[in-house]
């Protein structure tokens with residue numbers, strides 16, 4: 001039932017006729033000889049269609065072919081494309097029954113949920129996928145095929161020409177994420193949306209939000225209201241913090257969902273919990289609430305493992321969070337519990353992972369949880385720095401059936417400084433150049449971890465030193481697209497020298513999008 005709304009294809013449409021009437025020799029030699037555009041992530045296969053170009057015209061429309069159950073979502077993808085092209089080209093770019101830009105979900109299911117095919121020739125741009133999500137991924141490729149100024153938010157002048165190409169594409173890993181730490185510094189809904197917009201351009205599909213840490217609790221919890229109202233009141237440095245109301249969080253989840261990013265909420269436990277302990281005295285073993293904390297130390301706080309209230313608290317919190325999370329993963333933290341004796345840590349995690357699993361969600365936690373009972377379907381997030389202890393925990397988790405998401409701190413932590421002169425960021429995991437962030441293989445980084453256990457990659461952005469989204473952009477760009485490529489592209493496509501050249505081509509795009517990116521001098525930005 002994929003053909004319900006297939007538009008009748010006229011033998012020759014008006015636009016098609018106009019384009020066919022353009023003699024071949026009218027193509028400028030430059031356009032005809034244009035190199036294949038520099039796509040990130042690199043597609044599985046891309047062929048140049050010599051002599052073919054498509055030029056968006058003031059009359060170009062977008063058409064959607066989708067079955068009834070996919071029509072609304074596919075139309076949303078078309079509307080997003082159309083809205084962006086309207087902003088930058090000044091053309092109407094309407095949705096219509098027939099259009100030279102065609103989005104169709106009648107693609108083969110062998111493409112997978114995220115795969116797509118894209119063909120650009122002189123008559124049409126056609127994106128074909130098996131699902132609206134696949135269409136969305138294909139549209140992100142289409143945006144990169146267009147001139148960079150097509151990403152601008154104000155009207156630019158054309159021409160809007162795309163070199164002829166045939167692309168077939170699908171991801172290497174199912175999990176391709178980034179994390180934003182909204183606890184150390186709070187980020188407004190608008191800032192989170194901006195980050196979602198940028199992450200979605202590189203085909204990432206998970207947005208992990210680190211919602212609670214020592215410095216702030218950032219999500220309204222009705223059953224424990226002081227967590228947000230008091231525990232969220234400050235941030236690092238003592239400036240006012242903030243929290244997301246349930247409506248705010250729903251808006252983030254909705255906005256991310258429309259860009260095919262699933263939100264993974266994290267409440268870090270049993271350590272990194274000063275904000276909760278400060279909000280409710282009863283959660284402390286000694287019954288005394290500590291002061292709010294606005295420094296950047298770690299490892300000093302712990303929930304009280306022996307108290308029953310700890311687990312009724314966690315049960316309340318995780319069930320409210322699960323109810324607001326359409327995705328199937330909830331993250332319970334588990335890292336750096338240096339103030340929790342190890343036996344207590346294991347007792348605590350075994351109870352808490354059971355609570356999370358009881359909400360119907362898959363448990364995700366940092367690699368320290370590898371040492372605890374892992375409910376079926378658990379995901380362990382490796383954040384080691386090539387050290388044996390961290391690798392052992394990831395391997396142990398895999399032997400218990402968990403999958404591993406790779407976030408090696410010395411490669412994928414985007415809050416690490418690029419070099420010693422980077423104005424913000426940290427360096428405890430080392431300096432992470434653009435090359436270092438890109439030049440590794442998620443499936444072979446941990447020796448003797450079966451490649452089949454690797455679910456994918458995630459690039460966390462911790463915010464101890466980052467107090468606004470401009471600084472987050474500076475740390476994430478240009479490194480985030482590299483992690484995105486590790487997650488999407490085939491290992492045979494990964495090559496620093498070739499990547500560096502494709503990356504250089506993103507600079508003008510980021511200028512058009514007003515991204516505050518780090519102009520790494522080793523990249524020949526164009």
Ligand code: ACM
Nearest residue numbers: 335336366383409
């Ligand atoms: C972490 O960086 N403590 C997960």
